[in-house]
Amino acid sequence: MSAPDASQTKQQRERATTIFEKGAPGRRAFRAPDLDVPQVDGLIPEGMRRAQPPRLPEASEPELVRHYVNLSKRNFDLDSGFYPLGSCTMKHNPRLHERVAALPGHARLHPLQDPRRAQGALELMFNLQESLAEIAGLPHVSLQPSAGSHGELAGVLLTRAYHADRGEQRTTVLTPDSAHGTNPATVTMAGYEVVKVALDAAGGVDVDDLRAKADDSVACLMLTNPSTLGIFDPNIEEIASIVHGVGATLYYDGANLNAIMGYSRPGDMGFDIVHFNLHKTFTQPHGGGGPGAGPIAVSDRIEPYLPRPQVVRRPPGAQNGSNALHENGADGRLVGGPPIFDLDEDRGGRDSKSIGKLRGFQGNYGVFVRTYAYIRSLGGEGLQDVCEVAVLNANYLLARLREKVGDRLPLAFGERCMHEFVLSGAPMKKELGIRTLDLAKRLLDHGFHPPTVYFPLVVDEALLIEPTETETRETLDAFADAIAAIIAEAEADPEIARNAPYTTPVRRLDEAGAAKRPRVREVLPQ
Amino acid sequence: MAGYTAVTAEDLAIMLDAIGVGSIAELFEAIPAGVRLERPIDLPPGEPEQAVYAELRRLAELNTSAEDEITFLGGGMYDHYVPAIIDMLMSRSEFLTPYTPYQPEVSQGGLQIMFEYQTAISELTGLPVSNASVYEGPSAVGAAAYLAKLTNKRRKVLVSRGVHPHSRATLDTLAVGYGMEVVEVGLDDALTDLGALRGALSDDISAVILQQPNFLGAIEDVQAIADAAHEHGALVVCAADPLTLGVLEAPGHQGVDVVVGEGQSLGNRLDFGGPSFGFFAATEKHLRSMPGRIAGETTDADGRRGFVLTxxxxxQHIRREKATSNICTSQALNALGGVVYLSWLGRRGIVELGELMLQRTHYARETLAALDGVDKLHERPVVREFALRLDADVGRVLERCAAAGVNAGYALGRSYDEYGDGLLVAITEQRSRADIDRLAEVLAAAVAAERAGAGAEVAA
Amino acid sequence: MADASYPDDLLYHPDHDWARIQDGVATFGITWFAQDALGEVVFFDPPEVGSSVTAGESYAEVESVKAVSDVIAPLTGEIVEVNTTLADAPEAINDDPYGAGWMVRVTLSDPAQADGLMDSETYVGTL
Known part of the structure; x- marks a missing residue:
């Protein structure tokens, strides 16, 4: 592929206009229901009524449809192409999940509905708690956290509650150099100081450094295993023993769970707290950056502190509350009766050791529906297959890339990988004069979403590649060929990659300009 | 085997050969024997798509949704109509399946929508800067307290008892980590007690947090609270119901520094509580302390207009332990629903919708309060939700109403010990006068039945 | 961006900061090497006039699009002036790091500290 000339695509010729610049005064899509009650004036006190209506767009439904559908065409998406974004697990999103999540019984269920009339939702959540407990190897689950970062915060707050309950004041949390940025950010928000643990030559935790830093001021070690380098830490048992030896908890960042399902479980590795990224491992569509969900699973010693509410199953015949009616309703239906599945809002009552709530209501139920459908579709055997093919695909792509461009883009650590791997673009930069960023931008012209770039920070010019289990061998081959073609092209003329992309709706954007003089909203006419 | 992988026997042979191993098992050799799961994962076997559909449908049918009854449940999430255009757009692959827009050249659709969303939220709240959304409402309140801490380094937060119980509970949880103390300010006849607030204010208060309208539905005097707080240099955080802001003054025009809230009512489904989105807007000076993603406008190499994350x-991915928040993503898809909804409502529609809720709410409140055994819990002005007092056991009354196909609302005693006889009733544009009249009929009968046979347990 | 240069009339701190001392008042900034490593500067978060700075400790932050760096004080003293033009034109730190890109002026509490800094030649030798 050569660099296209200056001829632009239709999209490129048109200036991007927002919905606020479209439409015309008086246009509308919404029609309010007729006022069917007597009009009463003065219901809002003077000074509290809005003086000027918010300047929202004024557009017809056809205009809205055309505007947003045209915008959709300016997005790259997983349904149309390979998206090997490392650490994000961009696996196929089954359409069944969207169909079942949209069933009115799920989608139009109010979160404050009486548990007796939300038994399907609570049964689903209970079964999901049980399934996630089995997958994690830890017996207790809270579905409440809304994202991985939220699960991390829950986990570190649980750690804080655990130590406080034992009368201990611990001050630091250990994280390895390769950790996701959310780990140290979470630690600060939970009131601890971050202490970094070095990596050893193989990319694992430097056990000597860990031993030196582990003392009774340490509350927790946060670890991803396999790490963001795609390497399973072979010293995990020793690491767990060191951390537990000083009375600290061991926290598992579940971002990379796709790599071990069926082979190992965080609970079996000695972790006390795990968060799941349901949007990664269990394929909630990423939605352009959310929503997700980040349930946590914990060991017995952490259980008393779990957030409220959890879903519980009452033993048969147990009475619940004083409101239970046992009579026929007006239409003859039996109403009331104790719920089998219930929300345990105040577990432990006033003496509860729970850390409380992390958000409103019960969590991202719509995500749970999709996750549950996924687990029911795959079963235990299917989840193991997911893991095996994810690791197979990653190693195959790695092998193809090493064969084609191994000298320019060497593997950062080790010989093989788990579900993802990190290449270093340092030789490419030095020898060809193109950076990892340039390679990424040129990949866009080949119709691929680039891998994660410049993460993890411990690798110079990093390229973190995670193909996932749902890609075919042909796709992996085509991707390896594209990288090889870009490298070959740069051997001849590095300028092409340096100025890429050429075929996208816009070309390289001035991010520095955006940050210097931030324009974060449309300036609207008065 | 499972539905979504694609490795044939031939593929497997070629792939193992390329890797240089004899089996898949060899790829897992790094996992030490001591931590291996030496048995299959113990879950029910996988099932074909049609069987899974049937199971998820079975579960759905065990729920009583807003489709199955006339519901007046609110308390933070509301049964508004979600226009078909939103279903269509939110299910488009191009919006549903990408990740966070790390490569702006191929994410202009999503980024521009974030920019439009931020513009709409700024307009609605009356504040110049908005992020691209956070998880949901109550945790947005918690995030606002963290911004206050970063801004003035003070360690105490005052929160009105009129703020959603889940927001207050979330704040309590998070404040432990922030090292902040949360002090509640009580209500005086359903409004934040201004006298108590003034008494609690001092120069070590980081922020004052209120909700508009508050959990009892009452319209707060936001300006008076903001003025009192600012006298002591405290930030003012207001959790707002976005769909009331067509008729209620924007908190940003009443001295509020940070406006947050639950975005579900803007074109998002109830989904038993999530996913939805939280909005987060602030004054200009807080731009660099905001949590979460922010889209900004810029130009490309050819001078074309474009958008980036800025x-x-x-x-967290750059500033790590010094980040303004640990939040990674926004709730991009839900926020898309939000901005499409606001565009669909439009400048006139949001006022008309607010006015309709206002009128029907007034009608419902007066109609229900006229029933025997039913009184207003407070007389304060309301927009879309109001509180009643029942002279009968609220839980049992709700059961009786439910049996008649009407969900009469939220038993306030579930969250407020002092309102054990309270019922919170919410109105949306989907509840017509006929629905309200039906509620009145059912509620009257239920209260009467309870008062007649108070305490009697009737066997089924 | 200008070519690499390390003026002879400045003193250098190993964390890539410079000081120019005139009449007991020092001007601080970051070196050509530092701004080059950082890339295009998009934001300078200045300290307040009247606050004190300590040699070897951070007194401000500079940001590029994808990085944040602490700015280290080469000497101890009290800030008497900050370069407010950087708020609107942070690119001066790249374009003219020893001139328009200066950051603060400081009255020194211990002028003898300057003896611990490097001259241009020594600093260049460390790069």
Whole structure:
């Protein structure tokens, strides 16, 4: 592929206009229901009524449809192409999940509905708690956290509650150099100081450094295993023993769970707290950056502190509350009766050791529906297959890339990988004069979403590649060929990659300009 | 085997050969024997798509949704109509399946929508800067307290008892980590007690947090609270119901520094509580302390207008332990629903919708309060939700109403010990006068039945 | 961006900061090497006039699009002036790091500290 000339695509010729610049005064899509009650004036006190209506767009439904559908065409998406974004697990999103999540019984269920009339939702959540407990190897689950970062915060707050309950004041949390940025950010928000643990030559935790830093001021070690380098830490048992030896908890960042399902479980590795990224491992569509969900699973010693509410199953015949009616309703239906599945809002009552709530209501139920459908579709055997093919695909792509461009883009650590791997673009930069960023931008012209770039920070010019289990061998081959073609092209003329992309709706954007003089909203006419 | 992988026997042979191993098992050799799961994962076997559909449908049918009854449940999430255009757009692959827009050249659709969303939220709240959304409402309140701490380094937060119980509970949880103390300010006849607030204010208060309208539905005097707080240099945080802001003054025009809230009522489904989105807007000076993603406008190499994620140095992936928040993503898809909904409503529609809720709410409140055994819990002005007092056991009354196909609302005693006889009733544009009249009929009968046979347990 | 240069009339701190001392008042900034490593500067978060700075400790932050760096004080003293033009034109730190890109002026509490800094030649030798 050569660099296209200056001829632009239709999209490129048109200036991007927002919905606020479209439409015309008086246009509308919404029609309010007729006022069917007597009009009463003065219901809002003077000074509290809005003086000027918010300047929202004024557009017809056809205009809205055309505007947003045209915008959709300016997005790259997983349904149309390979998206090997490392650490994000961009696996196929089954359409069944969207169909079942949209069933009115799920989608139009109010979160404050009486548990007796939300038994399907609570049964689903209970079964999901049980399934996630089995997958994690830890017996207790809270579905409440809304994202991985939220699960991390829950986990570190649980750690804080655990130590406080034992009368201990611990001050630091250990994280390895390769950790996701959310780990140290979470630690600060939970009131601890971050202490970094070095990596050893193989990319694992430097056990000597860990031993030196582990003392009774340490509350927790946060670890991803396999790490963001795609390497399973072979010293995990020793690491767990060191951390537990000083009375600290061991926290598992579940971002990379796709790599071990069926082979190992965080609970079996000695972790006390795990968060799941349901949007990664269990394929909630990423939605352009959310929503997700980040349930946590914990060991017995952490259980008393779990957030409220959890879903519980009452033993048969147990009475619940004083409101239970046992009579026929007006239409003859039996109403009331104790719920089998219930929300345990105040577990432990006033003496509860729970850390409380992390958000409103019960969590991202719509995500749970999709996750549950996924687990029911795959079963235990299917989840193991997911893991095996994810690791197979990653190693195959790695092998193809090493064969084609191994000298320019060497593997950062080790010989093989788990579900993802990190290449270093340092030789490419030095020898060809193109950076990892340039390679990424040129990949866009080949119709691929680039891998994660410049993460993890411990690798110079990093390229973190995670193909996932749902890609075919042909796709992996085509991707390896594209990288090889870009490298070959740069051997001849590095300028092409340096100025890429050429075929996208816009070309390289001035991010520095955006940050210097931030324009974060449309300036609207008065 | 499972539905979504694609490795044939031939593929497997070629792939193992390329890797240089004899089996898949060899790829897992790094996992030490001591931590291996030496048995299959113990879950029910996988099932074909049609069987899974049937199971999820079975579960759905065990729920009584807003489709199955006339519901007046609110308390933070509301049964508004979600226009078909939103279903269509939110299910488009191009919006549903990408990740966070790390490569702006191929994410202009999503980024521009974030920019439009931020513009709409700024307009609605009356504040100049908005992020691209956070998880949901109550945790947005918690995030606002963290911004206050970063801003003035003070360690105490005052929160009105009129703020959603889940927001207050979330704040309590998070404040432990922030090292902040949360002090509640009580209500005086359903409004934040201004006298108590003034008494609690001092120069070590980081922020004052209120909700508009508050959990009892009452319209707060936001300006008076903001003025009192600012006298002591405290930030003012207001959790707002976005769909009331067509008729209620924007908190940003009443001295509020940070406006947050639950975005579900803007074109998002109830989904038993999530996913939805939280909005987060602030005054200009807080731009660099905001949590979460922010889209900004810029130009490309050819001078074309474009959009990027900007001010990323605030965020965890760069600033790590010094980040303004640990939040990674926004709730992009839900926020898309939000901005499409606001565009669909439009400048006139949001006022008309607010006015309709106002009128029907007034009608419902007066109609229900006229029933025997039913009184207003407070007389304060309301927009879309109001509180009643029942002279009968609220839980049992709700059961009786439910049996008649009407969900009469939320038993306030579930969250407020002092309102054990309270019922919170919410109105949306989907509840017509006929629905309200039906509620009145059913509620009257239920209260009467309870008062007649108070305490009697009737066997089924 | 200008070519690499390390003026002879400045003193250098190993964390890539410079000081120019005139009449007991020092001007601080970051070196050509530092701004080059950082890339295009998009934001300078200045300290307040009247606050004190300590040699070897951070007194401000500079940001590029994808990085944040602490700015280290080469000497101890009290800030008497900050370069407010950097708020609107942070690119001066790249374009003219020893001129328009200066950051603060400081009255020194211990002028003898300057003896611990490097001259241009020594600093260049460390790069």
């Amino acid at each position: 001010l990323q140095t605030r965020e």
